Amino acid sequence: MPMMESSNIPSKREIKVPMVRECLDQRxxxxxxxxxxxxxxxxGAEISVSIxxxxxxxxxxxxxxVCELLKYTxxxxxxxxxxxxxxDYEEKQEIFEMVYHLVxxxxxxxxxxxxxxxxxxxxxxxxxxxxxxADWFEREAHDLFGIKFxxxxxxxxxxxxxEFEGYPGRKSYPFHDYGEW
Amino acid sequence: xxxxxxxxxHSDAIDLMVNMGPQHPSTHxxxxxxxxxxxxxxxxVEPHIGYxxxxxxxxxxxxxxxxxxxxxDRLDYVGNLNxxxxxxxxxxxxxxxxxxxRAEYIRVILCELNRIASHMLFxxxxxxxxxxxxxxxxxxxxxxxxxxxxxxxxxxxxxxxYIRIGGVKEDxxxxxxxxxxxxxxxxxxxxxxxxxxxxxxxxxxxxxxxVGIINxxxxxxxxxxxxxxxxxxxxxxVRVTDPxxxxxxxxxxxxxxxxxxxxxxxxxxxxxxRESIKIVEQAISNIPxxxxxxxxxxxxxxPAGEVFVRTESPRGxxxxxxxxxxxxxxxxxxxxxxxxxxLQALEHMLEDTYIADAVLVLGSIDIxxxxxxx
Numbered sequence: 001m002p003m004m005e006s007s008n009i010p011s012k013r014e015i016k017v018p019m020v021r022e023c024l025d026q027r028x029x030x031x032x033x034x035x036x037x038x039x040x041x042x043x044g045a046e047i048s049v050s051i052x053x054x055x056x057x058x059x060x061x062x063x064x065x066v067c068e069l070l071k072y073t074x075x076x077x078x079x080x081x082x083x084x085x086x087x088d089y090e091e092k093q094e095i096f097e098m099v100y101h102l103v104x105x106x107x108x109x110x111x112x113x114x115x116x117x118x119x120x121x122x123x124x125x126x127x128x129x130x131x132x133x134a135d136w137f138e139r140e141a142h143d144l145f146g147i148k149f150x151x152x153x154x155x156x157x158x159x160x161x162x163e164f165e166g167y168p169g170r171k172s173y174p175f176h177d178y179g180e181w
Numbered sequence: 182x183x184x185x186x187x188x189x190x191h192s193d194a195i196d197l198m199v200n201m202g203p204q205h206p207s208t209h210x211x212x213x214x215x216x217x218x219x220x221x222x223x224x225x226v227e228p229h230i231g232y233x234x235x236x237x238x239x240x241x242x243x244x245x246x247x248x249x250x251x252x253x254d255r256l257d258y259v260g261n262l263n264x265x266x267x268x269x270x271x272x273x274x275x276x277x278x279x280x281x282x283r284a285e286y287i288r289v290i291l292c293e294l295n296r297i298a299s300h301m302l303f304x305x306x307x308x309x310x311x312x313x314x315x316x317x318x319x320x321x322x323x324x325x326x327x328x329x330x331x332x333x334x335x336x337x338x339x340x341x342x343y344i345r346i347g348g349v350k351e352d353x354x355x356x357x358x359x360x361x362x363x364x365x366x367x368x369x370x371x372x373x374x375x376x377x378x379x380x381x382x383x384x385x386x387x388x389x390x391x392v393g394i395i396n397x398x399x400x401x402x403x404x405x406x407x408x409x410x411x412x413x414x415x416x417x418x419v420r421v422t423d424p425x426x427x428x429x430x431x432x433x434x435x436x437x438x439x440x441x442x443x444x445x446x447x448x449x450x451x452x453x454x455r456e457s458i459k460i461v462e463q464a465i466s467n468i469p470x471x472x473x474x475x476x477x478x479x480x481x482x483x484p485a486g487e488v489f490v491r492t493e494s495p496r497g498x499x500x501x502x503x504x505x506x507x508x509x510x511x512x513x514x515x516x517x518x519x520x521x522x523x524l525q526a527l528e529h530m531l532e533d534t535y536i537a538d539a540v541l542v543l544g545s546i547d548i549x550x551x552x553x554x555x
Contacts, residue, residue: 018507020275020486050487051274080401082491083517085502101489101500101517105401105417112489133404136525159231159554169239 022049031109034075042066054111060098063115064125070102071130076109078102081131084138086145088171090119096145098124123148144169196224199536203232207310207540210550214527214539221535226528233554241514246272246481247346249514254340256516257552259302262288262295262331263494264552265344270425271490271501272346275483281472284348285427290361290464291334291343293457297368298327299495300450300457301375303547307447308379310544311388316379323371330364333357346481348474361465365458372454380448389443393530393542396441403529404522407497408449409546413441419493430467431460443538443545450547480509496520496547518552 024032032047032054039045044059045066058066070078082101089095100113117124126149127134139158141147146167149155157164166173202213211232217225237256241249253264266288273280280288305320328338334353335343343350379385395405397413410417418435420428436452438445485507491500497519504513523546530542 018484020484020488020505021277053487053489079398080406081404082498082500083502083515083522085513085515087504087513099487099502101502103491103498105415105422108422110423110489110491131404132399132402133522133525136521157231159234161231168236171242175239175243 020051023052024049024054025052027108028052028054031076031111035111038069038073038076039066050112055114056111057114057116060115060117060124063113064127064130066113067100067127067130070111070113075107077104077106078109078111080105081127081133081137082110084134084141086141086147086169088145088169091171094119096122096147098141098147100127117147121148122146123150125150126152128152143167146170201539203229208543209306209548210553212524212543212548212550212553214543216531216536216539218536221537223531223534223536223539226531226539228524228527230524230550230553233550235555237555238514238516241511243510245509246483246511247479249511250345251340251342253516254342255551256518256555257494257496257499257520257549258339259549260295260299260495261339261341262291262344263492263499265341266292266426267490267492267494267499267501269344269346270492271488271503272481272483274490275486275488275503275505276346276481278347278475278477280348280475282427282469283352283471284473284475286464286468287349287353287473288344289426289428289431290461290468291331293460293464294327294330294361294364296457296495297372297454298324298331300454301327301371303450304375304379304447307541307544307547308385310540311385313379313382313385316375319371319375319378323368323375326364326367326371330360333360345474345477347477348472352473358465358468361461365461365465368454368458372451372458376451380451386444388538388541389447389545391440392443392534392538393545394440394442395526395530399529400441400526403526405497405526406519406522407493407495408453409446409497409523409526411435412438412445412449414439419491419498423491425490425492428460431463433457433459443541446545446547482507482509491517494519496549496552497523516552516555518555520546520548520550520552524548524553 042062046057048055070076080103082103085099087097095116096119098115103110138149142155143157143160196217199216202208203211213229215227216223237252250265253268254261257264301320301324305317308316332338335341397415400410400413416435416437433456436449438449483505485505487504489502491498499519500517502515503511506512
C-alpha cells in the first residue's frame with residue numbers, strides 16, 4: 001500500500017471538548033462553605049469543584065500555612081495526606097501543577113489543593129513536617145518530574161537509580177524511541 | 182546477606198550494616214532493606230525501592246482508556262480485580278456511565294473473593310516468615326479454590342482483564358451461583374481451620390505480640406491505610422466511610438485491632454476474610470438478572486476534567502487520579518498505591534526492635550512490589 005503523503009491527510013476537525021459536571025454531595029457542600037470562610041485571608045486563593053472534589057488553588061508561598069490550617073483546625077481535621085501528584089502542563093502553559101489530595105478520617109471530608117509552579121524553576125515548600133506520608137511522594141515527584149522541595153535534604157533517587165539522567169515522568173522525555181539492550 | 186563492618190561515629194560500639202535483599206525470599210519481591218544494628222538491636226533502617234519500576238503511569242498516557250485496564254492488573258498482582266475496579270470506577274465517574282446492577286454485583290462478588298485470596302496468600306506467607314511451614318499449605322489450598330472459580334469466570338488465574346469500563350467482560354457461566362455457594366462453604370471451614378492452626382500458637386504469639394508497634398495517630402501521619410491502619414485502632418474502611426460501587430447495600434463489620442502490633446495486623450486480615458464471606462453471601466443471594474455492561478463507545482473520549490476515586494483494595498486505600506483533556510488517551514494517570522505509603526511506616530515500626538523481627542514486621546505490612554514501584 002502506498003504511503004499517504006502528509007499533505008493528503010485531512011486536517012483534524014475541531015472538536016469542542018465538553019467539561020465534566022459538578023455534583024457535590026452533602027459533605028462536600030459543607031466543606032465548600034466552611035472552606036470559603038477560612039481562606040478569605042489568602043490572596044490568590046480560589047475554590048472550585050471537580051465532579052465531587054472540592055479543589056482549592058493557592059500560591060506556592062501559602063502552601064505550608066494553608067496545610068497547617070487544614071490539618072490542625074478542628075473543623076477541617078485533614079489528618080491524612082492521601083497522595084501528591086504532579087501534572088505536566090509544560091508544553092502549553094509552562095507550568096507544573098502539584099495536586100495534594102487530603103482526606104479527613106475524623107470528619108469524612110476529602111479535598112484537593114492545587115499549586116502551579118513555573119516550569120523553569122519548579123520549587124515548592126515541603127509539607128513533610130506536616131504529614132510524614134509526604135516523604136516518598138515528594139521524593140518520587142523529584143525523581144520523575146524534577147520538582148524541588150524547599151527545606152528538604154534527603155531527596156535521593158527513590159524509584160530511579162543514582163546515575164539516571166533526565167526526568168522520565170515529564171511529557172518532554174522521549175518515550176517510544178528506546179533501543180534494545 | 183552481605184555484612185559490612187563500620188565504626189559508628191556516635192559511640193564506641195561497632196555498628197553492623199546488614200543488607201537484606203533485593204534478592205531475598207522474605208522481602209516479598211525485589212525490595213532492599215539496609216539495616217544498621219547494634220548487637221541484635223536495630224539502630225536504623227533504610228528501605229530501597231524501585232527495582233520493579235516500569236513507568237506504568239507514563240505508559241498509561243500513551244494508551245487508550247480500555248487498554249489501560251490490563252496495566253492495572255499488573256500493579257497489585259495479588260489483588261488484580263480490585264485494581265481493575267479502581268481504574269474503571271474512575272473512568273465511569275468521569276464519563277458518567279451508569280453500570281448495570283448485575284455487573285455491579287458480579288464485581289463485588291469477585292472483588293471480595295479476590296480479597297480473601299489475597300489475605301490467604303498473606304496468611305500462608307506470614308506463617309512462613311515466622312518459621313511455620315504448614316500454614317503455607319493450608320493458605321494456598323484455600324486460595325487455589327478461589328483461583329479455580331476465577332479461572333472459570335474470567336479465563337485467567339492472575340491477569341484477568343475482566344472488569345471493563347461500563348461493566349464486565351462477559352456474563353458469568355451457568356454454574357456460577359452453585360460454584361460460589363460451594364466455595365463459600367469451603368472457605369468458611371477453611372478460614373476457621375487456618376485461624377485455629379496459627380493464630381493462638383504460643384510460638385507465633387511470642388514472635389508477633391508487641392512487635393513492630395505503631396499507634397493510630399502515627400500510622401495516619403505516615404499514610405498507612407487498610408488492615409495495617411485498622412490494626413492500630415482507627416476505624417477507617419473506604420467501603421464504609423466513602424462507599425463506592427454498591428458497598429453501601431451490604432451489612433458487614435470492620436475488624437479493628439487495639440495494639441497496632443504484628444499480631445493485630447495479622448488477625449485483622451483473618452477477621453476481614455470472614456466479613457468478606459458475609460458480603461459475598463449477601464451479594465450472591467441478591468444478584469439480579471439483566472445486562473452485564475453499559476453501552477460504551479469503542480473509543481472512549483471522556484469530557485475534560487479531573488477525577489479522584491478511592492477504593493479499598495486488600496492492602497488499603499487504592500486511589501486513582503485521572504486527568505482527561507477530552508482526547509482518547511488520558512493526560513495523566515496517578516495511582517495512589519496503598520503498599521507504597523504503608524512501606525514508609527516501616528522505619529517507624531522497626532525502631533528499637535530485634536533484627537530477627539525485621540522479616541516479621543515487613544511481612545505484616547503485606548507489600549506487593551509491583552504496586553510500590555509501579
